Amino acid sequence: MPVYRCNQCGHVSESPVAGTQVPCAACQAHCTVYDTTFYISKLIERYAAAVREIKALKAENTTISEAEAEAASSSAIANPPKTPEPVNSPESPANLATAAQHAGIEQWLKSRQIEAQFDHSNVDTSGYFDEAAQQLGRSYDLFGELIQRVAYAYRKSHTGLNLDLTHSDQKDIQALTTLCRQLYSHTLFARYHYQKAEKVVRLSLQPAPKVRQFFEGAWLEWYALLELLEVLQQRQLVFSCARGVKVLFPNEDVHELDVVALPHGQAPICIECKSGEFRRDIDKYQRLRKRLGIERSRFVICSTDITDEQASSLSAMYDLTFVSIALLPRHLASIV
Template identity: 70%
Template sequence: MRHCRHHRSKKTKLTKPSPLQDVNLHNTSLLATAEQHASLQAWFVSRQIEAQFDFSHVDTSGFFDDAARMIGKGYALFAELMDRVRFAYRKSHSWVNLELVNLPQKDAQAINTLCRQLYSHTFFARYHYQKPEKIVRLTLQTALTVRQFFEGGWLEWYAFIELIELAQKRGVNFSCARGVKVVFPNEDLHELDVVCLPAGQPPICIECKSGEFRRDIDKYLRLRKRLGMDRHHFVICASDLTQEQAAGLTAMYELTFVNLEMLAPHLTTLM
């Protein structure tokens, strides 16, 4: 792809992204370094934008990325669980009961397995399965990081892993970040959910929405233009969109809308 050289400041030298082709991206703290973020930092500086990174946001040595992958790959089945947990947190409830008796046996087993795996990774404080009644009883974890995960952080982790795994698979060096705070010259502050800068290519930005997003469309249109990114590289990943809805919104606005199933195929067209 063409590199956007006409936007580059003559005083700014973009550093080469560090090679990560042979790294296990699901179990490394190598991403959580200033060196790994350096190319993105330089790209923002070249546009007179201050970028503030929290390196811990890309540390995959914990279980957040693994849990997000499990949820994302089976989201059609797990969506109700996620909605129930998110609703419980919002209403300050401490527990969730899932009745699986009316589900096909295979689906019930998959949901129960996910709940047990999430519990084993401490995403729930307690887990109990009443086998005769086919009821899963979950006690919510009070840790803020876990609450943030269920309230939407899981989708950021899912998009992040999909993006950097694709770059790695394509043999592309890259610089990546999550939760980037960007400050424009007029001091406007915005946060970017997921950003990846493949070597020799324009950056890719993914904004993740597990809830309502329609009121934010105009904000994203302005943000895309201020970043100088084309519509294909500025992606709104909304978990509850159908493919028809995503295609319709993409046709209406100068943004790219995808759901979880459409994310990887679209990213493949960019690298």
């Protein structure tokens, strides 16, 4: 049967006679009635034309996109991206003590809804703390007793101490007296005197709070930081580092991270430094590691009170990595 379509309202209906005009059944507007076969053929022609137009537009867009991609590729080849220069270099240690240098770690923690508080001066290597710490740490077997006695004297509010070296061999005496003299020259001791005949070193303690903190444990943090920085710089990596970072979790739990570094393109490394008892804190560190989402090999407990064998055993028992002070540099080199 013939059909019509109203140009006014779009209504479609049938009508008995083709080639006539009839009022629209919906809006009463005049509509021309067409033979059904003729009407369908015209619809097919319009549909085919629309399809050809769409294909032509798609082909044009593809050509433009390919041209843009080719231009971008040529530009990239002609102007390759510059590799970022490490801002943390041995030649510019003061660069570490800036907000910009700490920004990488801050952003990483923020992405986990963890607020961080930094004291930028904690990584300022322009003083003598770092140098002294590295000397103490790298010869801890020899200098460990000195550190322990100085820390004990501070805790007992003593103003000085005497080191009896009569039972030490000449090589160790020379190393100890040289160290004490250097620490005195760097103002870490208030007074140094060596009575050669009696083989006694007399030391007066420096009352400055930062020096006391250094001997009571901060020296180990400095040592861990310096050993970590040395590995990162040997690998020529860009990194963000911090010491003594206070972290606040969403549930308001507060913790402190002794040493943390974020090498570019790698996961963070966290080192907790223990110069005294640590066994009661093992569970706390396991939970902290999991909350931070750091893999066990990169969450390190460095203790002055364990041997390499004990460190290996503890690492097998818990979801943490334990290292002795002597093993720390080797472990850091294996994970960076």
